[in-house]
Amino acid sequence: MRRFRRKAGCLLMALLLLPALTGCTRVPEEEREPAPALSVPEVPWAAPDGDGVVGQERVAMLYLNGTGSLQMIPREITLPVAELHDLVKTLVTVLMNYPTDSEIAPWGGERTITLYGDQPVEVSGSICTVNLGTAALQLGSSDFYQMCVGLATTLCSLDEISFVNVLVADQSVGLDVSGTLPMGSLTGHPDENLPVLWEQMEAKRTPLGEDASQIPLSAMVTLYYPLTDGQGIGCENRILNFGGQTPSQVALGLLQAIGDVRKNQIGTANLPDLAGVMSYDPLTSELTEGGKLVTLSFRREIDGLLEAWQTDLASLAAAVTMTLTTFMPGVSAVSFRVEDSPLTELRGAPGQVTALGGLFRRNMFQSWLRGSAVVYFARDGKLKACQRPMNRQRTGTPRALLTELMNGPTAREKAGGMEASMPPELREDDILGIAAVGDTLLINLSESFRSSIQAWGREREAVLCYSMINTLGMNCRMSRICFFFEGKQEEYIAGDIYWAGEFLYNPELGKN
Structure with a gap:
């Protein structure tokens, strides 16, 4: 419970800080001059040569089923x-194999539950999806649900994780007799009574003999959405309210919600909806090899929707496939038709996907899922925070973050007035080494980097410096940052910034 209070405190601080940041998407428009850092004249560490793992030992909580316990x-x-993805996978493995005793019941009961597939753990932002092996299907609905609650509560003990999806062999599991009641995304419940939680879930079922289309459903859902310019897909969580529980109603509700996310990102409600360019309502059928297929038929007007959404058909199909298979129980494939012609191949920036028989499956698009990080560029000589899609396993990696800064703003960002915060000649090779000592991040940069700062000039030196400090501090869970140039510290380079010692990352600097 102590870690959950701490997490809540961190969340509150983040919410308080949010209005002070500006962004390339929907971040409020408040800009600021770079503030002075606190620095210490000398550091006791040597400059890193090459990269080490950045992070610290972490304390986490396992939440296990007890023998005869209600909690x-x-x-x-x-x-x-370890990096976050590896940390999560390790935590799941420890939970699954935790030794039993007089208090602790075996995880999964008498069944041996394993992870499933080549990528059994996905982490994007604060959302984690865990894929279990088919032995989990042998559990009763109540036992399966309570096992998943323990898994979610364990993972949510990490500050970075807020929502957890649990799949079995790439499919969502239904929690009623008909196998149609979605579990949805789970959050942590460290102190709650497990039977009571199950009763609350069970109460959402369609009563025997009643019309499922007349039974409303409210659930926490992970929505996957297409990124701008076909860069892949991202995800976020929302509570959705469905008017009924038929597969068609649920699928339409999910498609509407994906559109709502995209409208919010672009910043206008005047965008076409997916339902408005569909030829028919979603159709659900059984596959001969097992699992369910959802077929979506679109009119040619979908081309105009894609242009308005600033994305491509491949990324849209990836987002829809991931959303439907993650939430809708038993759905293992999605088929797309445009003017009654089935799609069998999709090409996008992340790659090419070919679907035999036009059946697109979840695992085909796992590599399309991106994470995001906050990077700081410049506008009118001031720092500006931007949400930048990144490889989801590298969003907390200092080298990847610095490389994003070096790459500078995209064409769309430049059109919005964004400017690079670093000289264009800088390359990843100018990062000679990165390491961490406790909560201090050590960055060793090249002589070319130092010369570029000098040539960049004193007017832009502060923006360059603080774009690195804010980007690294925001994303890497490090409170101190120390710069070296060719293995040694420099006091002054282009102007008044004192580069020696440590810079203390302070999110309060973002407040006016």
Whole structure:
């Protein structure tokens, strides 16, 4: 419970900070001059040569099913230094294999539950999806749900994770007799009574003999959405209210919500909806090899929708496939038709996907899922925060973040007045080494980097410096940053910025 209070405090701080940031998407328009850093004259560490793993040992909580207990039993463990994706996978593995005793029941009961597939754990932003093996289907609905609650509560003990989806062999599992009641995304429930949680879930079922189309449903849903210019897909969580529980109603509700996310990102409600360019309502059928197929038929007007949404058909299909298969129980494939012609191949910036028989499956698009990081560019000589899609396993990696800064704003961002915060000649090779000591990040940069700062000039030196400090501090969970140039510290380079010592990342600097 202590870690959950701390997490809530961090969330509150983030919410308080949000209005002070500006962004390339929907971040409020408040800009600021770079503020002075606090620095210390000397540091006791040598400059890194090459990259080490950036992070610290982490304390996490396991939430285990007890023998005869109505609540989960917490156990504190220490996790090794690792990137977030590997940290999550390790935590899941430890939970699944935790030794039993007089208090702790085996995870999954008498069944041996394993992870499934080549990528059994996905992490994008604060959303984690865990894919379990088919042995989990042998559990009763109540036992399966309570096992998933323990898994979600365990993962949500990490500050970075807020929502958890649990799949079995790439499919969502239905929690009623007909296999149609979605579990949806789960959050942490560290102190709650498990039977009570199950009763609340069970109450959402369509009563026997009643019309499912007349039974409303409210659920937490992970929505995957297409990124601008076909860069892939991202995801976010929302509570959705469905007017009924038939597969067609649920699918239409999900398609509407994907459009709502895209409208919010672009910043206008005057965008066409997917339902408005569909020839028929979504059709659900059974596949001979098992699982369900959702068929979506669109008119040619979908081309205008894609232009308005600033994306492409491949990224849209990827987002829809991931959303439907993650939430709708038993759905293992999605078929797309445009003017009654089935799509069998999709090409986008992340790659090409060919679907035998036009059946697009979740695992075909896992590599299309991106994470996002906040990077700082410049506008009118001031810092500006931008949400930047990135490889989801590298969003907390200092080298990847600095490389994003070096790449500068996109064409769309430049059209909005964005300017590079770093000289254009800088390249990833100018980062000689990165390491961490406790909560201090050590960055060793090249002599060319130092010369570029000098040539960039004193007028732009502060923006360059603080674009790095804010970007690294915001995304890497490090509170101190120390710069070296060719293995040594420099005091002054282009102007008044004192580069020696440590810079203390302080999110309060973003407040006016």
